[in-house]
Amino acid sequence: MSEKTELGKSEYSLNTKQTGEALELLSNCENNSVSLVFLDPQYEPVRNVLRTDYPLYSQSDYQILRILEQAERVLKPSAFCLLWVNKTLLGNDRVPLWLLKTPSLKIVDFLVWHKKHTLGLGNWLRSNAEFCFLIQKYPQSGKLFKNRSFGNVWEENVLPANKRQHPHQKPRELIKALISATTNESDLIIDPCAGSFVVLEVCQELKRKFCGVDLTFKELKEFQQKKSIYANP
Ligand SMILES: C[S@@+](CC[C@H](N)C(=O)[O-])C[C@H]1O[C@@H](n2cnc3c(N)ncnc32)[C@H](O)[C@@H]1O
Numbered sequence: 001m002s003e004k005t006e007l008g009k010s011e012y013s014l015n016t017k018q019t020g021e022a023l024e025l026l027s028n029c030e031n032n033s034v035s036l037v038f039l040d041p042q043y044e045p046v047r048n049v050l051r052t053d054y055p056l057y058s059q060s061d062y063q064i065l066r067i068l069e070q071a072e073r074v075l076k077p078s079a080f081c082l083l084w085v086n087k088t089l090l091g092n093d094r095v096p097l098w099l100l101k102t103p104s105l106k107i108v109d110f111l112v113w114h115k116k117h118t119l120g121l122g123n124w125l126r127s128n129a130e131f132c133f134l135i136q137k138y139p140q141s142g143k144l145f146k147n148r149s150f151g152n153v154w155e156e157n158v159l160p161a162n163k164r165q166h167p168h169q170k171p172r173e174l175i176k177a178l179i180s181a182t183t184n185e186s187d188l189i190i191d192p193c194a195g196s197f198v199v200l201e202v203c204q205e206l207k208r209k210f211c212g213v214d215l216t217f218k219e220l221k222e223f224q225q226k227k228s229i230y231a232n233p
Contacts, residue, residue: 008030010025010029011028012211014209015200015204017197017200021213021215022041025212026070026074034074035182035183036182037074038189039067039071039081039084040168054167055216056216059193068105078137079182080136082132082135082182083135085133086127087127087130089131095107099135105135105137108140110131110133110134111132111152112153114128114153114154116158146182158171164196165198172198176206185207188208189210189211189212194212194214195214
């Protein structure tokens, strides 16, 4: 299948960092053409978490449901969606409600990223983990997950703030292991909320095709540049 066919009439390009809207990107992909959707939405404004005014929009439940509906349509049969959540999302019914409305998608496993050396205090318990649902499109089958020794707790240091391209950057080695386990060379991976575009870097290393966007890619880049000027006078 040619690249043009997989991305339909999309204006978006493969294997590049670009500004764009998640739902628009997915809506332009062809049915059953994608091997992995890496989905890491912005559940709440960053200032609520980090007390810094990053120029990032948060996504409503309705937007995230619409993204999952599109993921359901564009994924190949038995292909995976990796849905990242924080502990707040585990304590309410938001994820189950989205999945009730996307019946071909089922949670088949669950992974904890233990961030090791995180500092700071939490509201109740200190947050030193994030979580990822391994979701598979119908027909669900364990045979497509290629790494039988994958544990469901992954330890990887969070990058120090000054080395991160994005405040919510996910761990590179974990992404590499997950992409290796769920896809093959030249498969297409979609990252509709790409942030730092770390998934693009991994796709290039593993020879996967990547198409990803972030709504505020340009603004965030400019913001990070200004921040680093202030940090290093
Ligand atoms: C949690 S971050 C993603 C971090 C990324 N996975 C990484 O490892 O760097 C969520 C991102 O979604 C982006 N976003 C919010 N609304 C969006 C939308 N409608 N379309 C595309 N991106 C959006 C935000 O700008 C933010 O960068």
